Amino acid sequence: MAVHLTPRITPTHFHHMQVKSLLLAGGALLAASSGAYASGFQVGLTGQKNVGMGGTGTGLYLDQASQFYNPGAFAFAPTGFQVGGNMAIPRISFRPDGADQGQRTLQNKNVFPFSGFVGFGPKEGKWRLGLGAYTPFGSELHYAQGWEGRYSLTDINLRSVFVQATAAYAITPQLSVGAGLVMLAYGDVDLQRDVPIQAQGSAAPLHAQLTGKADHKLGYNLGVMFKPSDKLSVGISYRSAIDAHVSSGDVTLTNRPASLASSFSATQFDVTLPLPDVYSVGLGIRPSDKLLLAFDANLVGWSRYQNLQFTYNGNLGGAGVTSSSSKREYQDALAFRVGAQYKVTDKFTLRAGTFYDFSCVRDGFVTPETPDADRIGATAGFTYEIGSRFGIDGSFLFEDFRKRSQTQDDLISNGTTDRVAGTYKTTISVPGVGLYVKF
Template identity: 75%
Template sequence: MRVKLLLLTGGGLLAATTGALASGFQVNLTGTKNVGMGSTGTGLYLDAASQYYNPGAFAFAPTGLQLGGNLAIPRISFRPNIGDQGQRTLQNTNVFPFSGFVGFGPKEGKWRLGLGAYTPFGSELHYQQGWEGRYSLTDITLQSVFVQATAAYAITPFLSIGGGLVWSAFGQVNLQRDLPIQSASGSGPAHATLTGNADKKFGYNLGIMIKPSDKFSIGLSYRSAIDQTVSDGNVALSGVPASVASNFTATGFSTTLALPDVYSIGLGIRPTDKLTIALDANYVRWSRYQQLTFNYTGGVLGGSTSTVSQRQYLDAVALRAGLQYKVSDGLWLRGGAFYDFHCVKDGFVTPETPDADRIGLSAGLTYEFANRFGLDASFLFEDFMQRSQDQAALVANGTTDRVAGTYKTTIVVPGVGLHFNF
């Protein structure tokens, strides 16, 4: 029975809540200065946000406190392959990802200790009532907070290493969809809501920086995978008629999602005292995510005690470039760009994550007072390539739990931050 599709679409939801770092459910809004430079940061050190991008580079970063927030404004449209071919526009809701870091250590010393918190995702989407994919998804809300403790040490003036312990401190999901059966009242389809809190898990982040001179640096970092588990999720059904109620007795679910690990390499180039150029590449092992299994508790859904959804993700690469120019002692200007390759294969695109190749353009600035207190600002625009899939591809791949059609997405993200140098 098609009701089993209720939880199959939850795979993308859970992935987003755990903060994947590239393609798929990418957000990358950590560190206001870094965002202004195309989210680069592996091969250079701007501030305490180096804890996130490369713990090894953190050994050379200035000590201080920084807080930053963003307003993410997504716009997603969908055009079905059948029917009147009209465009469906989402009731998009703005979200507010944030990050904050503090770094301690002697100003001219060899070591740094730091602590950070960040939201590696943030999303809320509401599709139009009655849209073609309503049996896959109608509404989705995601919330998450990660915490990281970091230590770094400069072995020599030219070589440093660092590591961070990452804790998925908070993750919450809410997924809703219509069911392909008429409600008991006859006013429309029955409805299902899936909610859950992700179990707290630990991962790690390692990095190294080689700095042959003040003009050039190279960084390498590795962020571990964190398999996320919802062990006590809740299933709430409304409008299910008595004639089929025996097939809808589940009250909960559990599932484990394999998230990717991330390898990054970056260069920092300083042709002059005023100009800094950054180049980054991220390799994300999305191929760990091949399928998702849900086990139901308290009964059955559609007569089943478990379901399996095929994902078959591919490894993905993101290429980034950024620059910073020091206009005066208190003013810095930034710009950046990136190209992020999709990880979702044709015929596997889901409504909650209409993944596609994307281009990003960013800008930013810092204005600092008395070398201690400063205001940071950033602006990011992401344009996703148009992504289409037809019903034949869905049938061939066994992915008819999603909908045929064409997606188009853009995201605008202004950001602002404050920093204080110790």
């Protein structure tokens, strides 16, 4: 990859051109670690059975993972314990706007989301109590040295863990309700980017690294399940919004010119990100004892995320520059999912599914840490029962993102020149495996 020479830029110019984006990706990191279910960094990987059926689950009660998809359905789910993990393998490429040097491929890193659930209650009873932990979002991307967007992002790494305590009750054999208390139990972010300022005699530009841990935040998950017959189940669920907050993130600057020590004196940052709520509706249709069909629709309220505002404990880009703001102007996003399950034998079950997620990021607002686009996916899965109480689940998911382009004119007209013009193309492959025990 060609490395372009960078002109010297004064702190004043830096403030107008770059400070707005210094912590830009931090917000996307929080978004990715927080609880969106369509667009953004989302790769729905909770519950191996559900993954194999296209990410459906609102109208189903397959196992203890129904705590996540629809707490109301959990009242009809079998008791037991399950744990599973996935390996997400992203492939992201970037072609600069107007460049004739070919596309750049990221040094993608695999990430390993997991989920685990346990459910208790009488086998034929009306109630269930459960506990779950899951990592619905995570990413690690490393752009090649000298890439065109290095002043927006060079490296990103995030991890998150959510926990949920759930209670469900079947009011009648046909109607059940459930509620879950959700907590962002752990989230950390590591974001790096170059700054177009170089010290005298230095070949390396000023480099910023932003790290922080998200505060513990609470939300809730509500659901209702209605079964008019053994062949049909209808579910609705609502997952609340959460305002993720990093109260004392660290700003680390390397290769900083001594003459700019006062202009770049900040060592910590504070940011609050409004995260979306999620509405879901789903159907489960059982034409026969062996065949199960599922349909889900999700609406994610990303439109509450319009701007990203940071405050610092010192200057960052000039005297008196102690805050920055960046446009997001996200839009609500829809997702549609279809899945099927077929019991081949008493011990072996096959699954397949597909889905289409609409992007929450508007044209001209795409950022390197969230190269989002409308996406289509295909899934497959299986279950093999080892004994009467034990079994193994397997799943595979493939997502193909539409090419997403933005020109420099687009960025200028939208006031989003704190990101880079060009075309992104993304695919993600995700194998997964899980084990379960029936109580």
